[in-house]
Amino acid sequence: MFKFLILVFLACFLTACSTIPSTPRNTENVCAIFKQKPSWYKASSAAYKKWGVPVSIQMAIIHQESHFVADAAPPSGFFSWLGFGSSAYGYPQAKDETWSDYQSKSGNTFASRDNFAHACDFIGWYSQTSFQKLGVQKNDARNLYLAYHEGHGGFKRQTYNEKPWLLTVSNKVAQRANQFQQQMRACGLQ
DSSP, X not given: OHHHHHHHHHHHHHHHHHTXXXXXXXXXXXXXXXXXXXXXXXXXXXXXXXXXXXXXXXHXXXXXXXXXXXXXXXXXXXXXXXXXXXXXXXXXXXXXXXXXXXXXXXXXXXXXXXXXXXXXXXXXXXXXXXXXXHOOOTTOHHHHHHHHHXXXXXXXXXXXXXXXHHHHHHHHHHHHHHHHHHHHHHTTOO
């Protein structure tokens, strides 16, 4: 009986370990990412079909925000202890309030920020909202990222112009989206 319980425990432990999301080995090559994680291509393609935001842009935003780490969160420290920290979490680094807004308005009530398919859908939804509210085109990675980072109100007020570092990051996101698009063409994914 004792051996049986040990075997059951080990089986449960190994099953739990195998379901823990892992970061792709090569986060610089979207083809390598999709080869390692085919379900991610399926998820990002579904978000593209639903919202019209290219897979390469979704992946570039997730790369920038979390480097494909499911439970990514801003560093905690003194300021977060005082209540000044960010609630950003997961693949999309979405804040609590924005994520709740997405859940209620998209109908994806049980969505989770550490679920890759939900993160892609969120980015598509947020970009669609940016298009509707701000006129940002869905293939404009730079401005989609600025609206994503600053929020729609901040983008409208052009708060990003006060943050030279953010302008640099948004250009980097646009370059990565182009790089990912070229890689996808080369490996026949889009």
